[in-house]
Amino acid sequence: MPAKHAEVRILDSKILSDDWYLLKKYTFELQRRDGEWQRQSREVYDRGNGAVILLYNRSRQTVILTRQFRFPVYVNDHPGLLLEAPAGLLDNLDPEKRIKAEAEEETGYKVEQVQKVFEAFMSPGSVTEKLYFFIAEYNAEQLSGAGGGIKEEGEDIEVIEMNFQQAMEAIDNGEIADAKTIMLLQYLALKGIM
Numbered sequence: 001m002p003a004k005h006a007e008v009r010i011l012d013s014k015i016l017s018d019d020w021y022l023l024k025k026y027t028f029e030l031q032r033r034d035g036e037w038q039r040q041s042r043e044v045y046d047r048g049n050g051a052v053i054l055l056y057n058r059s060r061q062t063v064i065l066t067r068q069f070r071f072p073v074y075v076n077d078h079p080g081l082l083l084e085a086p087a088g089l090l091d092n093l094d095p096e097k098r099i100k101a102e103a104e105e106e107t108g109y110k111v112e113q114v115q116k117v118f119e120a121f122m123s124p125g126s127v128t129e130k131l132y133f134f135i136a137e138y139n140a141e142q143l144s145g146a147g148g149g150i151k152e153e154g155e156d157i158e159v160i161e162m163n164f165q166q167a168m169e170a171i172d173n174g175e176i177a178d179a180k181t182i183m184l185l186q187y188l189a190l191k192g193i194m
């Protein structure tokens, strides 16, 4: 199906918060499907784009996940330590280069070959972010450091090598509750990679 372009006239935008990231409020007119123009306003949170990678090992049937404290989920009734595939913000850099650097920074694994599998908007009603999804095979020889993230930035990332079937079960029992991680685990299963 060809992409359909929305008819939109942006009338105004104002900055509500410009601190760590940027929160704006836009007022715009959108043409409804019946042709009528309707005025609306939306708050839009812009923290740039990001990338995520799932490292997998077929012979060991394992994946590499991280566990780190996530304050926003903590204030939404989660214990706070979230199991996730390694990920990071792009800072306007190339997604493939960024995710290789991020994988090493967070997990200690230095991967050379990565495969991009798709791109997706994770919270399209309010957050501009587009996430680039990658997978890569890893092996023990690629371990070049301890990972853990950057302490000065408040990161304290535990690296977890997990059996793939256990990770799939962890989706079912709620232990894995991060969307990007669920998407990549299911991708490996769906494509018969693991």
Ligand SMILES: Nc1nc2c(ncn2[C@@H]2O[C@H](COP(=O)(O)OP(=O)(O)O[C@H]3O[C@H](CO)[C@@H](O)[C@H](O)[C@@H]3O)[C@@H](O)[C@H]2O)c(=O)[nH]1
Residues within 6 Å of the ligand: 020, 021, 049, 050, 051, 052, 087, 088, 089, 090, 129, 131, 153, 154, 155, 180
């Ligand atoms: N001081 C301060 N630091 C912040 C703030 N928000 C984020 N940070 C810090 O900024 C750094 C961002 O780390 P990255 O590894 O680049 O990003 P990420 O938070 O892991 O983001 C990834 O996961 C997100 C959640 O799923 C994704 O949204 C994102 O695209 C990316 O994949 C972290 O050290 C984080 O603590 C803030 O409001 N204030």
Ligand SMILES: [Mg+2]
Residues within 6 Å of the ligand: 086, 087, 088, 089, 106
């Ligand atoms: Mg990160």
